[in-house]
Amino acid sequence: MAANGNGEFSFGKGTARKGLAKIQTAASQKKQSAICHDDSTPPVKAQTIDELHSLQKKRSAPTTPIKGTPGSFSPVSEEARQKQQLQSISASLASLTRETGPKVVRGDPARKAETPKFAADPSDHFSFTPTISVSDSSLKFTHVLYNLSPAELYEQAIKYEQGSFIASSGALATLSxxxxxxxxxxxxxxxxxxxxxxxxxxxxxxxxxxxxxxxxxxxxxxxxxxxxxxxxxxxxxxxxxxxxxxxxxxxxxxxxxxxxxxxxxxxxxxxxxxxxxxxxxxxxxxxxxxxxxxxxxxxxxxxxxxxxxxxxxxxxxxxxxxxxxxxxxxxxxxxxxxxxQILSLHSGCNMGKDGDVALFFGLSGTGKTTLSTDHNRYLIGDDEHCWGDNGVSNIEGGCYAKCIDLSREKEPDIWNAIKFGAVLENVVFDEHTREVDYSDKSVTENTRAAYPIEYIPNAKIPCVGPHPKNVILLACDAFGVLPPVSKLNLAQTMYHFISGYTALVAGTEDGIKEPTATFSACFGAAFIMLHPTKYAAMLAEKMQKHGATGWLVNTGWSGGSYGCGSRIKLPYTRKIIDAIHSGSLLNANYKKTDVFGVEIPTEVEGVPSEILDPENTWADKQAYKETLLKLAGLFKRNFEIFTNYKIGKDNKLTEEILAAGPNF
Ligand SMILES: Nc1ncnc2c1ncn2[C@@H]1O[C@H](COP(=O)(O)OP(=O)(O)OP(=O)(O)O)[C@@H](O)[C@H]1O
Ligand SMILES: O=C([O-])CC(=O)C(=O)O
Ligand SMILES: [Ca+2]
Ligand SMILES: [Mn+2]
CATH class of the missing domain: 3.40.449.10 (Phosphoenolpyruvate Carboxykinase, domain 1)
Structure with missing residues (x-):
């Protein structure tokens, strides 16, 4: 079957005949015979198929040059080093009720012929001789696949793990x-x-x-x-x-x-x-x-x-x-x-060309990854950071982006990072083309991509930066009453940091499907180990010392609550964030809001002014007032557990923080 140029398909007639006739022209016959008589490619140097396959893979170069002067004997042989490594892994896997660690060997059990030299020789196996309590488990070897490359891990996943596929972009699609x-x-x-x-x-x-x-x-x-x-x-x-x-x-x-x-x-x-x-x-x-x-x-x-x-x-x-x-x-x-004395933060972090660093705090799904991944700025990290005496550092080496409704237009850098090497969790794709449908929630709403940070073109490697200039608190407010952006004083920043408000929309935490108001201290109560006031005191101290400005950005609803209004358009949020970075928002005109008492700008470049005060976007003003008071009440109730705590060494700051909440 072939296309005939008119977009129709036909068998035989004309096309195929012509094709056949063409091959048999005198000129090409000459060429063909020339090729036959001048086969310059020597045959492969293999006697068997196995030998042929063994030619395909070259042994990896030694990881580092052998230490010591050339020609002299290396103090630690490659063999001894590999033994040490296996010994360490066996120790990790040691059961506490048996005397010894398991017998471990390097390499894939399915590829005996290819097992690296050090493991193939039985005398090189790291093992203990079992003394008492011999059981079957002490007779077997556990194969260790140690720091495999992404290509090797792809092969393992596709061969042995159901639900693993290569998506059309090259990413590894898996099920969790x-x-x-x-x-x-x-x-x-x-x-x-x-x-x-x-x-x-x-x-x-x-x-x-x-x-x-x-x-x-x-x-x-x-x-x-x-x-x-x-x-x-x-x-x-x-x-x-x-x-x-x-x-x-x-x-x-x-x-x-x-x-x-x-x-x-x-x-x-x-x-x-x-x-x-x-x-x-x-x-x-x-x-x-x-x-x-x-x-x-x-x-x-x-x-x-x-x-x-x-x-x-x-x-x-x-x-x-x-x-x-x-x-x-x-x-x-x-x-x-x-x-x-280093503060750990559930935040994204990026840096401008002039070295201005911004932190993006927020609970799951509020926009840390989306907004820290900004084509005009260097990405330091999207989720976990440290703030110490020398500035900020990313804890991780990669990013973990939400994929639901991901679009190439709105989030091009994330889209392009989902290529070979990236892990795609729980997405749905076309069974034939393997093209991912990012709008499909059949498996879960919490679809995710994990990729190395260097997959983002303007990642800052090493992922460290100077002290932050702006601290942006992100909330996805499903009630639709928090302004798209407000400027906070230090006490307000601390109040909102300790509150850690959002209205969860998707299910990053198993089982959550409907939006509900969530308060999670330090924007990450699930991960903190010390009392929230410990982290809060450190943040206040650092913000004060380095003169950082706090902002509250609502990446959630506008024009009404969830189900009535709609989520603030990402391009508007980006414009707001741009104005924070550039410093222009710091110099805008502000008015103070009722109830929450925060400062909202009257204008932001590229954002319709009427949406800056949420009251304007609600058709039903009475409903707006009631919803605002309802949310303020939830904030107040949540904060009760903190009223008996002192924040830092300063009683004054504690009192200011307590007073920085909603007033009604
Ligand atoms: N105005 C907006 N601002 C930010 N994100 C938005 C906006 N509108 C829609 N979104 C979407 O909201 C989601 C934000 O998720 P993101 O991955 O940035 O969360 P996160 O804060 O990094 O959470 P986690 O800690 O779980 O990784 C993205 O899917 C993004 O496309
Ligand atoms: O941990 C996860 O599953 C994703 C994440 O970043 C968060 O929830 O903050
Ligand atoms: Ca994220
Ligand atoms: Mn996170």
């Missing part, structure tokens, strides 16, 4: 299983003598206690599950671009999807850094396919995400949602960094 969002109610933190006093416990806290023993029960369950597999993935990577406060993390997981996700989201070590990696500071055991035991104390479902700060370990059972790993590590940073 039954859970398509985080499970904050299933998070547990070990309460011991130290954490009992250090951490925030009780009402409002995300830290639901568990005892050390129960942690060990779950750890054993996860480790035994992982060791029962033929192969596990191990990622050794870093957190935090600030070299003085870098944290070494190891992630042990059972899925190529998890390994690629963390490859993208954590900082990728150079070959030399990997060689000198040594012992990790923190280890995640992700046994997400395997449930926890309901009969285990403290368990309320088949999912458990357990954090043990003393052991520097996290165990994941019963959820494959990859965001748990990212945000689990973020919790760890929320504990470690404040101890060093």
């Amino acid at each position: 299983g039954a859970k398509t969002g985080r499970s904050p109610r299933d998070k547990r933190v070990v309460k011991d003598e130290t954490t009992e006093h250090e951490l925030w416990w009780g009402k409002g806290s995300p830290n639901i206690e568990m005892d050390e023993h129960t942690f060990l029960v779950n750890r054993e369950r996860a480790v035994d599950y992982l060791n029962s597999l033929d192969k596990v993935f191990v990622n050794d990577q870093f957190l935090n671009w600030d070299p003085q406060n870098r944290v070494k993390v190891r992630i042990v997981s059972a899925r190529a999807y998890h390994s690629l996700f963390m490859h993208n989201m954590c900082i990728r070590p150079t070959p030399e850094e990997l060689e000198n990696f040594g012992t990790p500071d923190f280890t995640i055991y992700n046994a997400g396919q395997f449930p926890c035991n309901r009969y285990t104390h403290y368990m309320t479902s088949s999912t458990s995400i357990d954090l043990n700060l003393a052991r520097r370990e996290m165990v994941i059972l019963g959820t494959q949602y990859a965001g748990e790993m990212k945000k689990g590590l973020f919790s760890v940073m929320h504990y470690l960094m404040p101890k060093r």
